[in-house]
Amino acid sequence: MSIRLGVPSKGRLMDKTFAWFAERGIEMRRTGSEREYAAEVAGADIDLRLLSAGEIPRELASGRIHLGVTGSDLVQERIPAWEQAVEVVAEMGFGHADLIVAVPTCWVDVSTLDDLDAVAAQFRQRHGYRLRIATKYHRLVRDFLREAGVADYRLVDSQGATEGTVAHGTAEAIADITSTGETLRANNLKILEDGLIHRSEATLFRARGAEWKAHERQALSEFFSRLGLD
Numbered sequence: 370m371s372i373r374l375g376v377p378s379k380g381r382l383m384d385k386t387f388a389w390f391a392e393r394g395i396e397m398r399r400t401g402s403e404r405e406y407a408a409e410v411a412g413a414d415i416d417l418r419l420l421s422a423g424e425i426p427r428e429l430a431s432g433r434i435h436l437g438v439t440g441s442d443l444v445q446e447r448i449p450a451w452e453q454a455v456e457v458v459a460e461m462g463f464g465h466a467d468l469i470v471a472v473p474t475c476w477v478d479v480s481t482l483d484d485l486d487a488v489a490a491q492f493r494q495r496h497g498y499r500l501r502i503a504t505k506y507h508r509l510v511r512d513f514l515r516e517a518g519v520a521d522y523r524l525v526d527s528q529g530a531t532e533g534t535v536a537h538g539t540a541e542a543i544a545d546i547t548s549t550g551e552t553l554r555a556n557n558l559k560i561l562e563d564g565l566i567h568r569s570e571a572t573l574f575r576a577r578g579a580e581w582k583a584h585e586r587q588a589l590s591e592f593f594s595r596l597g598l599d
């Protein structure tokens with residue numbers, strides 16, 4: 370059995386992953402049509418799997434894949450105690466995005482987490498319910514706000530178009546990924562000065578829990594030396 374490597378199945382993350390490996394002499398190529406999600410690595414004993422970027426953390430955590438490429442935000446959000454389950458092999462230098470907390474630009478008195486905490490307490494007194502923060506990053510946001518001492522809020526789940534929730538009246542603030550900042554600007558939102566939760570980057574991870582047979586360890590060490598990683 371060969372090493373099972375999961376990579377993103379579409380879009381920029383897939384293209385840049387293929388390019389990253391190609392620059393290091395590992396040619397990945399699709400073997401079927403666009404929609405077949407089949408691919409192979411030329412000249413290496415690698416079982417290449419095209420997977421949803423969002424599902425790669427689970428595949429790593431379960432050990433169904435030995436190695437996986439995905440955003441560090443997705444691994445940290447989706448794997449409890451992620452450092453025990455996976456190891457960072459390489460930060461790949463693309464897929465940069467910041468997970469941040471943002472509030473309406475018109476909240477002129479709110480520019481830090483302390484301000485948000487104060488506003489959240491007032492909000493609850495005034496409205497009888499907690500200030501709502503829309504996000505799909507529940508674990509990372511909860512941990513971050515706990516550390517920052519922000520308590521009087523509740524998370525509302527948003528799996529997409531999160532910046533729109535404030536205008537739509539389903540949340541007062543958001544925590545989401547941003548890269549150019551255009552979506553935030555278009556939705557009249559501003560990032561809190563100390564509101565950076567995580568700097569995400571496409572990362573190659575190794576599953577600590579995957580079963581490594583002797584010949585797989587050997588194949589891995591050859592693969593890493595071809596990549597210039599040892």
Ligand SMILES: Nc1ncnc2c1ncn2[C@@H]1O[C@H](COP(=O)(O)OP(=O)(O)OP(=O)(O)O)[C@@H](O)[C@H]1O
Nearest residue numbers: 421422423424440441442443464465466546548569
């Ligand atoms: N605007 C952006 N700029 C750069 N990176 C981004 C941006 N939006 C999301 N990302 C990153 O891309 C990665 C994949 O994001 P997402 O979960 O949205 O995947 P997806 O496009 O829905 O793919 P899939 O459905 O296959 O899981 C995440 O690590 C995220 O940080």
Ligand SMILES: O=P(O)(O)OC[C@H]1O[C@H](OP(=O)(O)OP(=O)(O)O)[C@H](O)[C@@H]1O
Nearest residue numbers: 529530531545546547548549550551552
């Ligand atoms: O800072 P910007 O360059 O404007 O990018 C930020 C946007 O990109 C992502 O959305 P994506 O297009 O992946 O869709 P989503 O709403 O489904 O998350 C993210 O959720 C933001 O909405």
